[in-house]
Amino acid sequence: MHKNIESQLLKLIPPQSKVLDLGSGNGEFLEKLSKKNISCHGIEIDTKKIIISLAKGVSVTQKDIDKGLKEFCGLGFDFVVMANSIQCLRRPLEALNNIFEIANECAVTIPNFGYWKIRLKLLNGKMPVSSSLPAKWYETKNIHLCTIKDFEDLCADNNITIKKRVYLDADLNPLKSWFTLNSNFFASEAIYHLEKK
């Protein structure tokens, strides 16, 4: 995970929370959280990545998020993080609903398919390949890409409150103010702090 995204996420996590990291990868973010004495646990599907995580001393459950998360309900997690994973899921909305069964709050990051460089690639008639979307269309794990507008519509349609949003530019720094007028065009990624009441 890019350090800018990490630091944005860390700002969203209330102190003393018990954090569940969905799609914890090599365990880098979990390690960051542990170093800040934040109690945390990861879920990852890839055995090799979990094994790398073990060397960092963090704890991870091997699990396919698409197969439900009900085992994690009632385990005392109060904040869920899902960074750069939602677009890989077969049932993203179901996953979001499952997250709110586990905790009241979560942070989700998405690559923005409405970003101007992506639109440009599509205008050229090709599926975009970029640093945030590095694989070719037939090899990509990203099967549910969306734009910022799409994602925010999904939240609105499902009574999910967006408590905070951070739009990031190509270097993953927050968008300068004048660009936020059309973040769906200028942001390459977005971070959301979500809540369901």
Place this chain on the structure above:
Amino acid sequence: MKIQQNSFEYKESFHLLNGGSIPGFELVYETYGELNPNKNNAVLVCHAFSGSHRAAGVDKETDKPGWWNEFIGPNKAIDTNKYFVVSPNNLGSCYGSTGPATLNPATKKPFGKDFPLLDVYDWVASQNLLRKSLDIQSWEMVLGGSLGGMQALEWSISFPENIKKAGIIAATSLISSQNIALNQVARDIIRKDINFEDGDYLIANKKPRDGLRVARMLGHITYLSESNFKNRFGRKLQDINNKIDSSINFEVENYLRYQGEKFSEYFDANSYILLTKIMDSFNPAGRYNDNLVDALRHCKAKLLILSFDDDWLFPTEYSKELHFAAIMAGINSSFIELSGNNGHDSFLYANEEYVSAISNFLNHA
């Protein structure tokens, strides 16, 4: 690698969890590598049902490697250049530690069927006395597969101050009624052997080998998997020159018969019955109103829980149940289902992922 064979003698009366006691005991154990001056590099390896203290190295006489030789040694998963590995033979077993075949000092006869029913807790308590005798404050890790994993779990609940990490592999916190049923059939097969003599076969100078052989054959089937049998034997016919007896047609029959035969030469029948009973009654939550989460609240160790996808004896669900109970209890617990090719016995065979899971977990600060 420095290998030492040792024996630990406890001369006081040893009180058992289920009441009763034994008048002291002996634990034979092997160690691999060297204990560092700070005595903080010790790893306890616990053996499974029919395993022994011979976990690593290769026996010079028989050329047989230790049961976990693929994991313990220089630059292996448990690197003996760095760690001091202690591997005891459990009480009640038959490789030199006190068990049913040992002479009872009170009667001057073997304990036989009168050897008291132990609990996994008693094993761990005896290992804890061994730990003290070695002046080790805390194990860096306790680990094992199957019944060995159950000991690692028991350690983390019952002696939380003396264990930093636990590796619970192909194990469970509670075996199923199907497991108990299989064990019961094995026990009955042994008891029905004409030489069993109601458990007093040693006094009668007999050995219930047929019973042991068939019990082991049944056990062996449960330790492997359907696909393992298929890949290893398929429906291959046994070579006519290498048949154990003329009634055999298929390779798999010959294999099982051979395994059973070998086992019946060295294993003690009362130990077999006792060890399966210990396995059946294992329930670390029993002392906490059968609430595993409450039991695990005592644990301070980090847990690594591993299962194998083709293990049908202690399938993944058991490991997951334990793992989620641990998370609920607020413990750092990781769970991975590894791919295995040897059914339940997969825990005995090294592969890249399995080895690095253990070494990464063991080596992190």
